Structure formats: C-alpha cells, structure tokens
Amino acid sequence: MNDMRFVERTVGNEEVKIAARGVHVYYGDTHAIKDVNIDIADKMVTAFIGPSGCGKSTFLRCINRMNDTIPIARIEGDIMIDGEDIYDRRVDPVQLRAKVGMVFQKPNPFPKSIYDNVAYGPKIHGLARNKAELDEIVETSLRRAALWDEVKDRLQAPGTGLSGGQQQRLCIARAVATSPEVLLMDEPCSALDPIATDQVENLIHELRERYSVVIVTHSMSQASRVSQRTAYFHLGEMVEYGETGDIFTNPRDQRTENYITGRIG
Amino acid sequence: MTIATADTPRSTPNAGSLMQADAKTAKRNAREKRFRLYGLIAVCTGILMLVLLMISILTAGLSAFRQTTIEISVPLDAERLDPEGNRNPVEMASVTTFGYAPLLRDGLMQTIEAAGIETDLPEGDIADLISDESVAQLRATVLANPELVGQTVPVEVLASGRIDGFFKGRVTYETAELDSNISPEQLRLAEALEEAGLLRTGFNWRFITAPDASSTRPEAAGLGVAILGSFYMMLVVLVLSLPIGVAASIYLEEFAPQNRFTDLIEVNISNLAAVPSIVFGILGLAIFINFAGLPQSAPIVGGLVLTLMTLPTIIIATRAALKAVPPSIRDAALGIGASKMQAVFHHVLPLAMPGILTGTIIGLAQALGETAPLLLIGMVAFVREYPDAPWDGGLFDPATALPVQVYNFTQRSDPAFVERASGAIIVLLIFLLIMNLAAIFLRRKFERRW
Ligand SMILES: Nc1ncnc2c1ncn2[C@@H]1O[C@H](COP(=O)(O)OP(=O)(O)OP(=O)(O)O)[C@@H](O)[C@H]1O
Ligand SMILES: [Mg+2]
Numbered sequence: 179m180n181d182m183r184f185v186e187r188t189v190g191n192e193e194v195k196i197a198a199r200g201v202h203v204y205y206g207d208t209h210a211i212k213d214v215n216i217d218i219a220d221k222m223v224t225a226f227i228g229p230s231g232c233g234k235s236t237f238l239r240c241i242n243r244m245n246d247t248i249p250i251a252r253i254e255g256d257i258m259i260d261g262e263d264i265y266d267r268r269v270d271p272v273q274l275r276a277k278v279g280m281v282f283q284k285p286n287p288f289p290k291s292i293y294d295n296v297a298y299g300p301k302i303h304g305l306a307r308n309k310a311e312l313d314e315i316v317e318t319s320l321r322r323a324a325l326w327d328e329v330k331d332r333l334q335a336p337g338t339g340l341s342g343g344q345q346q347r348l349c350i351a352r353a354v355a356t357s358p359e360v361l362l363m364d365e366p367c368s369a370l371d372p373i374a375t376d377q378v379e380n381l382i383h384e385l386r387e388r389y390s391v392v393i394v395t396h397s398m399s400q401a402s403r404v405s406q407r408t409a410y411f412h413l414g415e416m417v418e419y420g421e422t423g424d425i426f427t428n429p430r431d432q433r434t435e436n437y438i439t440g441r442i443g
Numbered sequence: 444m445t446i447a448t449a450d451t452p453r454s455t456p457n458a459g460s461l462m463q464a465d466a467k468t469a470k471r472n473a474r475e476k477r478f479r480l481y482g483l484i485a486v487c488t489g490i491l492m493l494v495l496l497m498i499s500i501l502t503a504g505l506s507a508f509r510q511t512t513i514e515i516s517v518p519l520d521a522e523r524l525d526p527e528g529n530r531n532p533v534e535m536a537s538v539t540t541f542g543y544a545p546l547l548r549d550g551l552m553q554t555i556e557a558a559g560i561e562t563d564l565p566e567g568d569i570a571d572l573i574s575d576e577s578v579a580q581l582r583a584t585v586l587a588n589p590e591l592v593g594q595t596v597p598v599e600v601l602a603s604g605r606i607d608g609f610f611k612g613r614v615t616y617e618t619a620e621l622d623s624n625i626s627p628e629q630l631r632l633a634e635a636l637e638e639a640g641l642l643r644t645g646f647n648w649r650f651i652t653a654p655d656a657s658s659t660r661p662e663a664a665g666l667g668v669a670i671l672g673s674f675y676m677m678l679v680v681l682v683l684s685l686p687i688g689v690a691a692s693i694y695l696e697e698f699a700p701q702n703r704f705t706d707l708i709e710v711n712i713s714n715l716a717a718v719p720s721i722v723f724g725i726l727g728l729a730i731f732i733n734f735a736g737l738p739q740s741a742p743i744v745g746g747l748v749l750t751l752m753t754l755p756t757i758i759i760a761t762r763a764a765l766k767a768v769p770p771s772i773r774d775a776a777l778g779i780g781a782s783k784m785q786a787v788f789h790h791v792l793p794l795a796m797p798g799i800l801t802g803t804i805i806g807l808a809q810a811l812g813e814t815a816p817l818l819l820i821g822m823v824a825f826v827r828e829y830p831d832a833p834w835d836g837g838l839f840d841p842a843t844a845l846p847v848q849v850y851n852f853t854q855r856s857d858p859a860f861v862e863r864a865s866g867a868i869i870v871l872l873i874f875l876l877i878m879n880l881a882a883i884f885l886r887r888k889f890e891r892r893w
Contacts (some may be wrong), residue, residue: 273775275780280778286769286774288775298776298781299779299780
C-alpha cells in the first residue's frame with residue numbers, strides 16, 4: 179500500500195483527530211474492511227466515496243463503535259481519537275458516542291415529537307439546565323439542520339410524520355444537538371432536494387469550524403464541494419486518500435480514476 | 444434488441460384494449476374472487492359456531508340471573524329469639540337456625556291464610572315451597588338488626604329450587620307428577636301465591652355475590668367466593684408474571700449474549716408454553732403445598748401455579764413485541780450516546796408496549812379460564828366463607844375459582860345446577876370480554892400516540 183505517503187503529508191499540516199491503523203472488519207466470514215490506515219484531521223471535512231457495498235458505512239460505524247451492536251461483526255486494528263484507542267477496554271462506548279455523533283444512512287427519527295427527537299440527546303447528557311435552555315438548543319439545532327422554518331409551528335407533531343428529506347434533516351439536528359466533537363454522516367443528503375442539500379452543506383461548512391466531519395457520499399460534486407480530504411474505498415480497501423482536489427483532478431490509482439470518471443459504481 | 448413500433452401491436456404482450464380484460468387478467472381475477480369466497484366462508488363458519496355456542500349458553504344460563512322469591516310476614520317471637528331480652532346479637536347468636544325454623548313456618552302459614560288462599564296440603568309440604576336456606580337467611584337478618592325482634596316483619600325468602608324451576612319453565616305439572624320432591628298441588632299453591640303478589644321473580648344478585656350452597660340447595664348457590672378467588676388469583680398472576688416476564692424478555696432480547704445457553708433457555712421457554720396445564724398443577728402441589736407448606740385451596744397457590752403457566756406466554760409475546768421494534772430506533776438512540784438501558788426503556792419499550800399488554804392480557808385470560816391445575820391444589824373444595832381482603836391475608840384463605848365452580852356445579856345431580864353452571868360460564872365470559880376490551884383499549888391508547 180502506498181497510503182503512508184498521504185498520511186505523512188496529512189500529519190505535517192494539522193492536528194490529527196482520528197487515526198486508524200490496520201483496521202480489519204469481518205462480518206462472520208465476510209471480510210468487509212481490509213487493512214485501512216487513515217488519519218482524519220481535526221476541523222476538516224473528510225469525504226468517503228466508493229461504489230456501493232465497498233465498506234464506507236462499515237468503516238464509519240467503526241469510528242463510534244456502532245459495530246459493537248452487530249453480534250457477528252469483528253474488528254481488528256486500532257482506531258485512535260485524540261490519541262486514545264477507542265477500542266481500549268477502559269473506553270465506554272456510550273461516552274464515546276456522545277463525543278462522536280452519527281447521522282445514519284436511513285433516516286431514523288424516534289416515534290416521538292419533533293421537539294423530543296432533538297431534545298432527547300441534550301436531556302440524557304444533561305446539556306440544558308432548564309426548559310428555556312433546552313428550547314434554545316432545539317431551535318438552534320433545527321436551524322442548523324435547515325429544518326426550523328418548516329417545523330417551527332408543529333414542534334409537537336410526530337417526527338415520523340415528516341417527509342423523508344425532512345426526517346433526514348431532523349436526524350442531523352438530533353446529532354448536532356448533543357454537540358459532538360466528531361460528526362459522522364452517512365449519505366446525509368441522499369433523500370434531499372437541491373435546496374436542502376445546499377443548506378446541509380452550509381451546515382457542514384459551519385460545523386467544520388469546530389468539529390471534524392466525516393461524510394459518506396455518492397455524489398462526487400458534493401464531495402468536491404464540501405470536503406477538504408477524500409478517501410476512495412474499493413471492495414473493502416482504502417485505495418486512495420488525499421486532498422480532494424488532487425483526488426478528483428489527478429487520481430493516482432486506476433480504480434479511483436475509473437470510479438470518478440463514471441466507469442464503475 | 445428491437446423496439447416494438449405502433450404497427451406491430453402483437454409483439455407487445457400488453458397492447459390490447461384496456462376496456463376489455465384479457466384472458467390472463469380474467470383468470471387472475473377469478474382466482475382472487477374464489478379466494479375471497481373461501482375466506483368469507485371460513486369467517487362465516489367461525490361466526491356461526493360462536494353464535495351457536497352463545498345461544499346454547501345463554502338459553503341455558505340466563506335464567507340463573509333471575510330468582511323466584513316469596514314474601515313472608517314472620518312474627519319474630521322475642522321469647523324464642525332473645526330469651527335474655529337485651530337485644531344483644533352476641534347473646535342472640537346462641538339461638539341456632541332450629542329456633543328460627545318454626546317461626547318461618549308459622550309465618551308462611553299465616554301469610555297464606557291472610558292472602559285468602561285455601562289449600563289442603565300438609566304443613567310440611569307447604570314449607571317445602573321455600574328454600575332450606577331461608578332459615579339461615581332469616582337468622583342472619585335478625586342478628587344484623589336485633590331491633591326487629593318482637594315485631595312481625597316481611598321477609599323476602601328464596602323459593603325452593605323446584606318452585607324456582609317452575610317459574611322458569613324447567614318444572615311442569617307433568618314432570619312434577621314423576622318427581623318425589625314436588626307435587627302438582629305444591630305448584631298450584633305457588634301459582635296462587637304469585638297471583639296474590641307474594642311470589643315474584645327478580646334479578647338474582649345473590650347468584651353473583653353469595654357463596655356456594657350445598658348440592659340440595661341450588662337456588663341458594665352463588666359465585667361470590669369463586670369470583671373473589673379468581674380475582675385474587677388474577678392479582679397474584681398480574682403482580683408476579685408481568686414484571687418477571689417483561690424483565691426476562693428484555694434481558695433475553697436486548698442484553699443476553701447470543702450463545703448456546705441463551706438458545707437453550709429460549710427452547711425451554713417455548714416448550715414450557717406447550718406443557719399441559721395439569722402438569723403445572725402437579726408442580727404446584729409438590730412445590731408450593733408439600734414443600735413450601737402453603738395452605739391448600741388458597742388463591743396464593745393458585746396464583747403462583749397460574750403465574751408459572753402464564754409466564755411463557757407473556758415472555759413469548761413480549762419478545763415478539765420487542766423484536767418487532769425496528770433496530771434503527773435502537774441505533775438512533777445509541778448513536779447519540781444513550782446507554783443500552785436508556786435506549787430500551789426510553790424508546791424500545793414504549794413501542795413494544797401494545798404488544799406486551801396484549802400478550803399479558805391474553806395470558807391472564809388463559810389463566811382465568813384454567814381449571815385443571817386448580818383441581819390438583821385443592822381449589823375444588825366446597826368453600827362457603829369469603830376470603831378476607833388481600834391485605835388481611837385473604838390470599839391465604841380458602842377460595843374457589845370461577846372455572847372450578849363451573850366444574851363443581853356440573854358434578855351435582857340436581858338439574859337446577861345446569862342453569863347455575865351455564866350462568867357461571869356467562870359470568871366467566873363476561874370477565875373475559877372485559878379483559879379483551881381492556882386489551883383493545885390499552886392497545887389503542889398506546890398506539891394512538893403516533
Ligand atoms: N450487518 C451486516 N451483516 C453482514 N454483512 C454486512 C452487514 N453490514 C454490511 N455488510 C457487508 O459489508 C460490506 C460493506 O457494507 P457497507 O454497508 O459498509 O457498504 P457501503 O459502502 O456503505 O455501501 P452503500 O454505499 O451501498 O451504503 C457489504 O458487502 C455488506 O454486504
Ligand atoms: Mg452505506
């Protein structure tokens with residue numbers, strides 16, 4: 179693998195938030211992630227691209243240990259956040275997930291009111307001291323997810339009654355509400371119209387100032403618009419990782435080039 | 444690949460007019476119609492069976508809810524009933540029913556005379572018109588109201604089983620000819636009493652509230668003790684099996700590691716649900732009565748046995764309900780940093796609630812109708828004393844249960860008990876109906892939220 183070169187370059191520039199070393203994931207006998215090494219920078223947006231089934235979601239779920247919930251999943255290798263091994267025995271995945279938020283590929287709002295959906299995280303983490311503070315968190319989160327104007331008059335309506343795209347933005351608001359340090363977004367815009375997509379991309383830009391954001395996307399244009407770094411996954415391997423501009427204009431690997439130019443995927 | 448054009452309609456299979464169903468569609472529609480017909484027939488057969496069942500039970504049992512009574516003016520002779528003259532119920536209790544019997548008999552004779560009814564029946568035969576139970580009834584009334592002593596008071600007493608049957612059409616002049624317990628003359632006297640307005644048929648509250656009576660007094664037999672006993676057992680079952688069952692299911696479904704051991708537990712729970720209920724009775728007898736030394740015939744033992752029986756039902760229903768909650772909800776909760784327990788209790792459990800409640804109520808309904816295990820732990824006994832309130836240790840007092848009472852009634856020879864047994868079944872069915880309605884109501888209530 180020629181990953182190390184990119185890694186060096188990354189390390190040179192800025193602080194590393196997430197570092198993965200020799201990560202393998204198995205689902206039973208399926209080898210879904212094969213020896214992935216990557217350094218994800220802080221205060222930066224990293225995009226994962228690649229054909230369907232190549233393991234983007236799987237790798238994303240490793241970063242907040244959501245794969246723990248799948249009994250047949252087995253993970254090898256190390257993943258470090260701020261230099262701490264998150265698979266260490268002392269690490270409580272619950273605490274980790276408060277720090278590493280996630281927006282899932284399929285919108286999954288709670289069957290509760292819109293308000294409760296967003297307020298749930300702050301409530302269980304004790305982020306609001308009173309109702310007014312909670313209201314404020316809910317409002318800012320919904321605003322950042324570009325949903326506020328559409329739902330401000332029906333905060334008590336069920337979250338499941340929203341349209342698919344609205345549900346996805348609700349999930350984004352929910353993830354943002356707990357103020358995570360890392361936000362993992364699995365195809366957050368797959369069900370959104372161009373206007374909402376634009377708003378979510380603005381949110382990602384904004385989040386970047388404070389957090390590190392990892393986004394999985396099938397849209398090259400989105401990857402090139404929002405991300406500073408791009409990683410290309412292929413059949414469980416991370417084939418190429420580098421500056422987004424480089425990847426799109428000057429891919430090193432034939433497979434990346436094929437994918438970007440539309441010959442696979 | 445060639446593209447079909449307008450001038451080659453035959454090459455495209457769906458090119459025909461939409462106004463006419465083609466052969467394939469017609470066949471498919473016919474098949475669907477046939478299937479619907481089969482379904483309708485099945486539903487109708489089911490409903491017909493249900494209606495037949497209801498008709499047979501209602502025709503046989505509704506009359507149990509009406510009871511013939513005779514109003515008698517009884518002279519409560521103070522010298523006999525209260526020799527001390529203090530009107531003290533404790534002292535008066537020394538007078539047994541033997542002291543009251545002649546008074547009641549005198550009262551009956553005087554009442555008949557005062558009504559101007561003429562009869563040449565001997566006094567003993569006339570007294571047979573009223574239930575043997577009425578003496579005890581009278582004594583209880585007097586002991587409860589000592590100030591009545593010395594007056595002549597009107598008392599509403601039960602007519603005997605045969606007379607009661609006569610006014611419900613069960614006994615006729617023809618059957619009375621052949622019956623050693625009743626004669627046509629007695630029936631005529633009863634009719635005369637009815638004309639005089641002294642004998643009437645009204646709603647039978649006693650059937651619901653009174654305890655069981657001996658096999659010679661069907662007219663006095665009631666379900667009070669059985670209803671209380673069943674109610675106590677349901678309390679025990681609910682209080683024990685709901686928390687245990689739900690906790691076990693949550694643990695197995697959400698927390699337990701998937702391994703051989705949990706698989707074994709799962710198989711065993713499914714097997715337990717299929718174990719014949721009488722086996723649970725044997726188990727209860729061995730463990731709760733012989734080993735733990737709990738009293739026989741007590742609702743607590745019945746409740747424990749039925750809990751054992753209900754647990755698998757509740758666990759299976761609860762696990763199914765938990766499984767039906769989409770995993771994405773758990774992911775969503777875990778993904779924002781909720782602990783597993785928070786995810787389960789805040790999100791999964793509320794969604795599974797309708798299913799859990801339905802399963803629980805179905806389990807309870809099953810337990811309510813269960814007879815066999817109760818026979819083995821002595822709940823078939825003849826119990827005339829009401830159990831105390833649950834907080835006074837009433838769970839340990841002897842009691843019977845509704846289905847066992849039905850069984851008991853059917854074992855007795857007097858045909859009047861057929862009516863009582865069917866009436867008891869109606870009461871049981873009403874309880875089941877109420878429970879099912881509660882299940883529907885709760886399910887609606889929990890589902891309506893979203
Ligand atoms: N829960 C699971 N159990 C078994 N295999 C799984 C599971 N989840 C994913 N896989 C397998 O792992 C591989 C990677 O899946 P993953 O969901 O990570 O793909 P992806 O890159 O996110 O694809 P997409 O772009 O379609 O979302 C696939 O071959 C998939 O079949
Ligand atoms: Mg995916």
